[in-house]
Amino acid sequence: MIVSEILAQRYMKRYLLARVVSNFGNGMSPIALAFGVLHLRGGSATELGWILALAPIAMMAMAPFGGVIADKYGRVRVVGICDIWGSVGLFVQAAFFATGHVPVWVLLFANINFGLSWGVFWPASSGVMPAICKDEALQRANSLQYLVSNTAMILGAALGGIIVSTWGSTTGLFIDAATFTFAGSVVFSFRHLVAPNQEPSTLREDLIHGWKTFISYKWAAVVIGGFSVMMATWAMTENILGPLISLKNFHGAKSWAIVLTAESIGYLVGSLIGIKIKLRFPLRAVAILISTLALFSWSMSKPSSLVVIAIAAFIWGVALDLLSTLWSTTLARSVPREALSRVSSYDALGSFLLRPIGLLIAAPLANHFGYTKTLIAIGVVSLLVGLLMLAVPQVRNMELPEINK
Secondary structure, three states: OOHHHHHHOOOHHHHHHHHHHHHHHHHHHHHHHHHHHHOOOOOOHHHHHHHHHHHHHHHHHHHHHHHHHHHHHOHHHHHHHHHHHHHHHHHHHHHHHHHOOOOHHHHHHHHHHHHHHHHHHHHHHOOHHHHHOOHHHHHHHHHHHHHHHHHHHHHHHHHHHHHHHHHOHHHHHHHHHHHHHHHHHHHHOOHHHOOOOOOOOOHHHHHHHHHHHHHOOHHHHHHHHHHHHHHHHHHHHHHHHHHHHHHHHOOOHHHHHHHHHHHHHHHHHHHHHHHHOOOOOHHHHHHHHHOOHHHHHHHOOOOOOHHHHHHHHHHHHHHHHHHHHHHHHHHHHHOOHHHHHHHHHHHHHHHOOOHHHHHHHHHHHHHHHOHHHHHHHHHHHHHHHHHHHHOOHHHHOOOOOOOOO
């Protein structure tokens, strides 16, 4: 199925529009929040770390229930509600940043609220594309989704540095909140696409069924374990140490916007590759692609050139987008459709399990051991994760099932 035929499917254009708008905000938000916190009176990298850790902690607490909620009440409906729900806290946070004084409770509310909505959104969103696209076109449709979303992230990251430098972080935070409200409203408009599950079952029964389905796939458990380490090392590199290095060695928000824009362009290239390729053993590629995070970390260990860092960020962007496409397609093609959101909830829980720890320890480790040693160690860990995944036969030899047409 070619791209024009994918776009011709009902609801596809509306869903892609929602993802474009929300990802424009996602491209801008890391710059706006990072430099907003660092420029607050008393703001520091350690404070930024625990603030950023709040959302994934809340997400993991909600994720097991998120899959049940999505399957029970309709995945499309839940995705729309979650986008709007998450934007409420972001608007409150932006309003306080505008005053120049941001109480702790505001940061707690905004980031925990977003994390809770994220914990429901993630497993719900995994079931939307399979519901609006035929199985034989699923990888191309996923790649197309990443393509248009990442194009928006490029624009968001590029404009984010300019907006934050010119008008301040508050403007970027308000724009980010508004994009979620818009995206949620668009998705909610076709909430009838996936009907709620009418089968009688208790919360406990749904959780147990999802867990049993998840652990029955050893390859999934191993890959998600690798993702957990990857998310931690990526967060340390990009969300904490990167902005600090940019402040110390380059030109702050503008320089870091260049790096994130390069990474976003990599996402775009990864999406184009994902549309074209067809792999018999997709998880082999996933394991290899995870290892490229080492290049990004190592490029900042001795930050003499912003160009080198941007090139490494681009390579990582290509790898991350492609491995995301391969993974989401593998999961959707291999897990029973009726349990997909519940299994995806454990994907979310496992993948983000170590991210808060990475965010919390990044600055202390760098202060104790130095930026160079810390970033080199992060790179080594990233490389080892990919190699260890390849060593597991269930991952190395996992094949996509045949499509029933």
